[in-house]
Amino acid sequence: MSRYPGFKLLIVDDHAHNLFTLRTLIHKHMDVAILEATSGHAAIDLTLEHPDIDLIILDVQMPGMDGFQTASLLKLRKRSRDIPIIFVTAAFKSEEFQQRGYAVGAVDYLLKPIEDNQLLNKISTYFRLIEKERNLNRELERQVAERTAELDRAHQSLANIIRYMGEALLVLTPEGTIKMVNPAACEMLQYPESDLLGMNIGDVFEEEADEQAGAFMGIWLEALIRTGALKQIAARFIAQDGRRVPILFSRTAIKDPGGQITDIICIAKNMTGYTRIDDAPTAPPARPVAQ
Known part of the structure; x- marks a missing residue:
């Protein structure tokens, strides 16, 4: 017994x-x-x-x-x-x-x-x-603890990637309000994180054509709803001191099961020091060869 x-x-x-x-x-x-x-x-x-x-x-x-x-x-x-x-x-x-x-x-x-x-x-x-x-x-508690530890490690790994990535990361609400930034974005824009959070993306971003800059959120949302992502474009960040920082910019929409946008992920690469191909000087026309 x-x-x-x-x-x-x-x-x-x-x-x-x-x-x-x-x-x-x-x-x-x-x-x-x-x-x-x-x-x-x-x-x-x-x-x-x-x-x-x-x-x-x-x-x-x-x-x-x-x-x-x-x-x-x-x-x-x-x-x-x-x-x-x-x-x-x-x-x-x-x-x-x-x-x-x-x-x-x-x-x-x-x-x-x-x-x-x-x-x-x-x-x-x-x-x-x-x-x-x-x-x-x-056993269930052990499995839950093990899974929780795995999620914590994954979360920490993702947090480190976001923290140390060289590109600027901004997460926006569907209305364009900045809700999350990484250190690279703060450094590029010369704003502390606490100041960036709650700002509108239009306060720190402009596209190259003025007519696009005036209504870019409407254009974004229409394209993001239709495709879920926009390819990289050449644009500029407006730093806190007013400097224009050339960037290569991409946007991706995160949608809920009903197809509604919940977040917009923006990634910007600092293009300072890079020369655009269409800005490069063209070679002079060749002279005719004497007969």
Whole structure:
């Protein structure tokens, strides 16, 4: 017989010799902690004092508050409602009374005189079920902790990528309000992060043609809704001191399952020092060769 160390059992009977007999039998075969109560009221008080009780063996026929009433009250209380109860009785042997026991929350019903092995097997069965459930819960907690650690590592890795990437990253609301920036964007624009957050992208960005700059959010949204992304364009950031910083700029829309834009991701590469091909000087026309 397994000994089940760490389990706690409450036995309830108004006869002291019955408690002694049960305690002696159980301790002989199981290494469990046993609490004893001689009334329903005492049993309820013990469940409040010991929220870690695993199983209750409850005599039905007790003066004052009987086993049915005791079980009903135990099932009403949050601390004790999930504790399995095994009813034992010598008087209530009809099926009607047994059904009443199950109705008030009993998981089993034993008739006196109880055969020792039958009682021990019942107790052992419920302890094994409880142990299995606890093992499953521990495994689930381990898996959750492991997954949480993986997500934390992934989050930290992504945060490092965003923090150390050379391009400026700005995340906008669909209305064009800046809601997130990385250090490269702050450095490129010469704004502290706290100042950039809440600004409109139009305050720090302009496209090369004035007519485009005046209504670029409308153009963006129409194109982003249609395609989800816009290819890189040549544009300029407006730094805090008014300098125009040439950039290569791209925009991508993040959509919800309904197709509505939730965020706009903007990435800008500083093109200072780069020469555009169409700005390069053209070679003079070749002279005709003398005949």
